[in-house]
Amino acid sequence: MDFFNYKNQQLFAENVSVAKIAQDFNTPCYIYSRATIERHWNAFDQAAHSHPHLVCYAVKANSNLGVLNVLARLGSGFDIVSGGELARVIEAGGDPAKVVFSGVGKTEPEIEYALEAGIYCFNVESEAELGRINKVAAELDKKAPISIRVNPDVDAKTHPYISTGLKANKFGIERERAIDVYKYASSLSHLEIKGIDCHIGSQLTEVQPFIDALDKVLALIDELATNGIELSHLDVGGGLGVTYQDETPPAPAEYVSALLDKLTNRKNLKVMFEPGRAIMANAGVLVTKVEFLKQGEEKNFAIVDAAMNDLIRPSLYSAWQNIIQVDESLERESANYDVVGPICETGDFLGKDRALKIESGDLLAVRSSGAYGFTMASNYNSRVRAAEIMVDGDTVHLVRAREELVDLWKGEAVLPE
Ligand code: LLP
Numbered sequence: 001m002d003f004f005n006y007k008n009q010q011l012f013a014e015n016v017s018v019a020k021i022a023q024d025f026n027t028p029c030y031i032y033s034r035a036t037i038e039r040h041w042n043a044f045d046q047a048a049h050s051h052p053h054l055v056c057y058a059v060k061a062n063s064n065l066g067v068l069n070v071l072a073r074l075g076s077g078f079d080i081v082s083g084g085e086l087a088r089v090i091e092a093g094g095d096p097a098k099v100v101f102s103g104v105g106k107t108e109p110e111i112e113y114a115l116e117a118g119i120y121c122f123n124v125e126s127e128a129e130l131g132r133i134n135k136v137a138a139e140l141d142k143k144a145p146i147s148i149r150v151n152p153d154v155d156a157k158t159h160p161y162i163s164t165g166l167k168a169n170k171f172g173i174e175r176e177r178a179i180d181v182y183k184y185a186s187s188l189s190h191l192e193i194k195g196i197d198c199h200i201g202s203q204l205t206e207v208q209p210f211i212d213a214l215d216k217v218l219a220l221i222d223e224l225a226t227n228g229i230e231l232s233h234l235d236v237g238g239g240l241g242v243t244y245q246d247e248t249p250p251a252p253a254e255y256v257s258a259l260l261d262k263l264t265n266r267k268n269l270k271v272m273f274e275p276g277r278a279i280m281a282n283a284g285v286l287v288t289k290v291e292f293l294k295q296g297e298e299k300n301f302a303i304v305d306a307a308m309n310d311l312i313r314p315s316l317y318s319a320w321q322n323i324i325q326v327d328e329s330l331e332r333e334s335a336n337y338d339v340v341g342p343i344c345e346t347g348d349f350l351g352k353d354r355a356l357k358i359e360s361g362d363l364l365a366v367r368s369s370g371a372y373g374f375t376m377a378s379n380y381n382s383r384v385r386a387a388e389i390m391v392d393g394d395t396v397h398l399v400r401a402r403e404e405l406v407d408l409w410k411g412e413a414v415l416p417e
């Protein structure tokens with residue numbers, strides 16, 4: 001559930017009219033709802049209350065400082081994949097001691113930064129990375145907390161680009177080799193083995209693949225114990241899907257309790273969750289203005305002022321996101337449109353074949369854009385990135401100003417005469 005609703009046929013973000021925000025801040029712009037973010041995070045946290053746990057929001061979904069700050073105030077942990085994301089978490093008031101660091105390619109400076117900041121754990125993806133973390137920790141005379149990401153080899157049944165738990169994917173360590181890799185880790189002087197983690201993919205709409213992965217990881221935890229390696233936490237990754245169209249993913253509470261049901265006898269095992277999309281996707285919309293309507297021979301096009309550089313999910317994954325009118329009261333004729341941006345690529349579309357009642361100048365909102373929207377935005381076609389706005393009840397906060405043209409060539413130089 002989210003807080004983007006119609007009142008008298010006008011789309012509102014919490015108590016504020018979306019049309020008013022567009023008027024004040026111009027389009028395209030992202031609008032986030034604080035109440036929705038908090039509601040989604042709390043759904044995970046409350047469902048897990050009976051078990052030691054930490055909800056580590058996956059920063060990659062939306063790394064705006066305003067968003068991170070809202071989560072930090074709730075006491076959230078954070079799942080990061082770069083030094084840049086760690087810097088954002090710290091800048092936003094997040095606690096580094098609640099940070100887990102995922103990703104296959106951590107550099108030495110990133111590891112050093114994370115060790116100095118005192119993060120909770122490195123989620124390690126290879127032996128080479130164990131060696132690198134050990135070396136950097138030794139140089140700093142510290143012990144690095146680590147967890148090993150195992151690849152449980154389950155099919156997440158999601159889009160191949162966002163499926164991560166199969167042997168064919170680059171992520172994690174195969175189950176069969178995990179014991180040996182843990183033994184290797186325990187032989188390294190500057191590592192402290194803390195946990196185990198897995199992440200099988202994103203936008204999962206069924207609970208069963210999560211359960212299958214958990215079963216495999218729990219079996220490994222027991223096998224490790226018989227080898228004298230005791231773990232204090234289990235990180236189940238993220239990946240819970242959301243409703244974009246007609247998907248029926250389990251609610252966070254249902255997902256969390258299904259997993260915790262497997263852990264009733266393991267109260268000493270702290271559980272970490274890394275949700276990104278389930279918290280942010282439906283907490284944001286992308287608002288765009290119709291520039292022109294164009295009748296082709298086969299199709300009608302609504303050319304809007306947002307494009308694939310603002311929201312790449314439709315182009316990249318053929319993702320379907322709902323496109324709705326900001327003002328539903330307007331008397332317009334209905335027609336089917338491909339909603340396209342101004343970028344010079346055939347793949348530049350936000351939605352295809354959408355029945356809309358629109359004219360030039362009308363506002364549209366692309367729903368479910370809070371996750372993997374702005375964070376995947378680019379300056380392609382030298383377009384400035386959109387403004388980001390956070391609504392909190394009756395109040396509107398600009399949490400990122402629209403870029404200016406000079407931002408486009410910041411750091412660039414022409415050649416000397
Ligand atoms: N943990 C790890 C290690 C991850 O790789 C990811 C996402 C997450 C947590 C968060 O997953 P979530 O709860 O958001 O599903 N750009 C794609 C999604 C890529 C997800 C990558 N990893 C999209 O727009 O659909």
